Amino acid sequence: MTVPLSYYLVLSAILFSLGVLAFVVKRNIITVFMSIELMLNAVNLSFVSFAAHWHRLSGQIFVFFVMVVAAAEAAVGLAIIIAVFRTRETLNIDRVNLLKL
Amino acid sequence: MHLGLFIAFAVICVAGAISLVAQRHPINSALSLIVVMGSLAVLYLLLGAEFVAAIQLIVYAGAIMVLFVFVIMLLNAGAEERTRGSRVAMALGVPGLIVVAGVLMYTLAGHTAAGQDQLAIGATYGPPVAIGRSLFREFLLPFEVTSILILIAIMGAVLLARYHAAPAPETRAIDPDEAGDLLQLAGTHGSAAGARERRRAEHRMREREVTR
Numbered sequence: 001m002t003v004p005l006s007y008y009l010v011l012s013a014i015l016f017s018l019g020v021l022a023f024v025v026k027r028n029i030i031t032v033f034m035s036i037e038l039m040l041n042a043v044n045l046s047f048v049s050f051a052a053h054w055h056r057l058s059g060q061i062f063v064f065f066v067m068v069v070a071a072a073e074a075a076v077g078l079a080i081i082i083a084v085f086r087t088r089e090t091l092n093i094d095r096v097n098l099l100k101l
Numbered sequence: 102m103h104l105g106l107f108i109a110f111a112v113i114c115v116a117g118a119i120s121l122v123a124q125r126h127p128i129n130s131a132l133s134l135i136v137v138m139g140s141l142a143v144l145y146l147l148l149g150a151e152f153v154a155a156i157q158l159i160v161y162a163g164a165i166m167v168l169f170v171f172v173i174m175l176l177n178a179g180a181e182e183r184t185r186g187s188r189v190a191m192a193l194g195v196p197g198l199i200v201v202a203g204v205l206m207y208t209l210a211g212h213t214a215a216g217q218d219q220l221a222i223g224a225t226y227g228p229p230v231a232i233g234r235s236l237f238r239e240f241l242l243p244f245e246v247t248s249i250l251i252l253i254a255i256m257g258a259v260l261l262a263r264y265h266a267a268p269a270p271e272t273r274a275i276d277p278d279e280a281g282d283l284l285q286l287a288g289t290h291g292s293a294a295g296a297r298e299r300r301r302a303e304h305r306m307r308e309r310e311v312t313r
Contacts, residue, residue, distance in 0.1 A: 003107045003147070006210035011111045011144075013205035015137070017198050018118040024194040028181040030127045030173055034134050037165065038118060041141055044157075046209070052148040057235050063153050064236070067160050068247050072254035074165045078172045079261035085176050086264075091127075092182060 008049035015042035029084070029093045033077055040070050106147055110140040125180040127173050131166060138162040152229045 019042060022035035044063045051059025084096055117136035124130045138161045145154035236244055 003104050007107060007111075008144070008148070009209035010206050011114065013202055013209055014115055015118055016205060017202035018115070018122060020201055021194050021198040022118075022122045024190045024197065025122060026130075026181065027183070028127050028130075028178065030169065030176075030178060031121075031130045031181065034121065034127075034130055034169060037161075038121060038134060038137065041138060041161070044153075045141060045144065048145050048148050048150045048153055052150065057231055058239075060150055060153050060232055061235055061240050063150075064156065064232075065243060065247060067156060068251065071160060071165055072250055074168055075254050075258040076261065078168060079258040081172060082176065082262045091176060091178050 005049055005053045009046055012042045012046040012049070015039075015045065027092055027094060029081055029091050029096065030078075032093060033074070033081070037070060037074070040066055103147065107144065110143045110147075113140040114144070127178045127181070128170065131169050131173060134169075135162050135166050138166065152232050 016039050019035045019039035022038065023032055026032050026035060044066055047059045047063045047066070051057065051063075081091070085091060088096055090096070114137050117133045117140065120133035121130045121137070124133060138157060142154045142157040142162070145151075145157060
């Protein structure tokens with residue numbers, strides 16, 4: 001019993017939409033950041049399922065690159081969050097309304 | 102078997118994602134995101150991508166989420182507060198979610214015919230050897246660019262998160278014989294035998310204070 005490709009794609013779409021919802025709804029800046037990671041994971045799932053479906057390796061290579069970019073983005077983003085928290089003393093994204101530190 | 106595993110881990114995955122949205126405390130959101138990533142790794146294994154599954158667990162669930170949890174604990178993040186903006190976002194976000202999910206599912210699933218060939222269980226098509234070969238031949242330039250990106254990210258993170266300390270208060274230099282007395286004070290502290298020695302050292306220091 002095999003799983004159709006569309007099941008994986010629907011799951012990926014659901015995860016991506018939940019990531020978008022969390023990005024819009026959540027007010028904590030770290031949680032907003034985590035919802036971006038959730039969206040990246042959803043995209044990775046569709047990459048891998050397409051790669052499995054077409055028997056191509058490039059999908060997995062792209063997942064590798066997405067993970068690398070996500071790691072770099074997490075490092076820089078969390079550093080920015082720490083810098084913002086140091087000056088603003090808050091993690092609420094509504095209170096961070098100036099680019100100036 | 103394959104379908105059952107898929108359904109079980111897909112349900113865990115979606116439950117973790119819903120929990121990420123529903124939880125108020127960021128550490129609970131982080132833990133539910135780890136659940137999502139773990140079950141995604143199992144789904145990758147079902148798809149035959151063992152290398153990606155291992156990387157998912159090591160890099161994502163291991164490194165990146167540890168970084169998140171570390172920052173949450175470092176900043177002592179509490180439960181998020183509700184603002185008026187978040188209520189508006191909730192009223193707009195839930196219908197928006199349904200629209201986005203519907204459009205995505207329609208475009209992704211609607212155009213893939215059901216009769217296409219499917220992957221058998223355990224069919225490995227991407228062993229690490231093949232991935233490594235492909236990574237260092239066809240994708241060599243992106244790989245090298247990625248290494249530069251990582252270098253820039255490391256330096257940027259250090260530069261951004263560095264603590265800009267206030268200038269230290271001015272310290273006055275201690276002259277050598279005073280340092281000796283100070284050391285004696287510290288060394289004889291608490292012992293009954295050194296009490297007399299300590300008193301003498303204290304006296305010397307007081308004298309020096311008067312002459313200064």
